[in-house]
């Protein structure tokens with residue numbers, strides 16, 4: 001992965017951000033670059049791509065939205081529902097992108113595993129390969145995520 005310019009400045013923004021409870025980096029002591037690099041390796045090792053993961057997340061959220069808050073069956077082994085939270089949140093990267101604050105809850109029926117993401121998570125993975133820092137409220141572990149959604 002090519003290291004994007006101004007990464008240090010962006011890291012400061014993410015660490016101090018008041019947009020999300022403890023910032024986007026949570027309690028993670030690693031640099032933003034180390035976090036991005038480690039998750040990119042993890043995703044590759046798991047045999048997936050950022051685009052493939054984000055596409056599946058979009059698909060699940062879109063289907064779940066049709067349930068207007070009720071559980072929707074997605075395939076045989078997954079159900080999902082969305083909670084509409086009012087308002088939008090801006091992507092912390094320096095470009096004009098805002099996501100609805102909708103939260104999707106996904107349940108794998110056979111294992112009982114559950115995972116939640118906000119619309120912004122999908123954008124962060126798709127465009128920036130960013131799963132957030134450990135300890136962040138919306139940190140998604142790539143291995144847990146792929147186990148549940150695929």
Ligand SMILES: [Zn+2]
Pocket residue numbers: 091092093095097123124127128
């Ligand atoms: Zn963005």
